[in-house]
Amino acid sequence: MKILHTSDWHLGHTLYNYDRTAEQQAFLRQLACIVAEEQPDAMVVSGDIYHYSAPAAATQKMYTDAMLDIHQACPGMTIVVTAGNHDSSSKLEIDSSLWQHFGLNVVGNIERTAEEVNLDKHIIEVKNEKGTTGYVIAVPHVYPQNFPLLDSETPRDQRQARFFQALLDEVKKRNTAQLPVVLMAHLSIEGSDRSGHDESIGGIEYVPLSVMGEGYDYLALGHIHCPQDIKGSHHHARYCGTPLPVSFDETYPHSVSIVKLEKGAEPQISTREIENTIPLVTLPHDPTPFEDALKLLEEYSE
Secondary structure, eight states: OEEEEEOOOOBTOEETTEEOHHHHHHHHHHHHHHHHHHOOSEEEEESOOBSSSSOOHHHHHHHHHHHHHHHHHSTTOEEEEEOOTTSOHHHHHTTHHHHGGGTEEEEOSOOBOSSOBOGGGGEEEEEETTEEEEEEEEOOOOOGGGSOOOSTTSOGGGHHHHHHHHHHHHHHHHOTTOOOEEEEEESEETTOOOTTOOOOSSOOOEEOGGGGOSOOSEEEEESOOSOEEOTTSTTSEEEOOOSSOSSTTOOSOOEEEEEEOOTTSOOEEEEEEOOOSSOOOOSOSSOOOHHHHHHHHHHHHO
């Protein structure tokens, strides 16, 4: 199974009151082109679609138009979108029934009643003309203390780990053909590189990789903006990073990840770089007299 892993689009983000719509539209056009070239079985978007929980109507239209273009670039591709800590889970899910007609599955929250939790909502089969090619387990952003108690025997401080493992165990029952399994999550893993990351919104607690359970072939993470494989995961867990910098501190390359999966094998990971049409540049890098700083700006504009 081949997937495109992306997250943390932060559509609608402004920088010092500067409208970044043109940059975001350019990224979405590049993403549609990458999808057309790569023809993945699935595209997973691991949270923070929007920068604000109440995005402007124009921002929502930008997202809607882009997702339709992406679907048309690879009509057989399964798309899975989960809510991040910047998103409104309920607003993201409003059109979820309509999106399913375009192969797009939106998971904004955990659905539960007084009696049970709907695990089926989080399990998506990836299919093509030959049948099922793999499974995606879609888990949106949830604070550790807000995960449901699946049984009375689980200690309350272990309910997050129990929830992930319950989903993995359910997929294992269904996955008789031993197909690849992708687990999506929007959270912070202990030991991850947080370079340039702003944690001012919804300071998420850090969890050990072991909390994510056993049984996935690839863990598609969102929330941390620096692209990286998680240490000790043997390429089975990765943050794809932001496709566009959200601050001047994000000085690393920005990309989306292409992941080729076979059950039980180490994932093959490559990246497709995203070109920012209006790059963020810091001039000067060190304290400099004002006249020298102006000179640097003049030389850069040339």
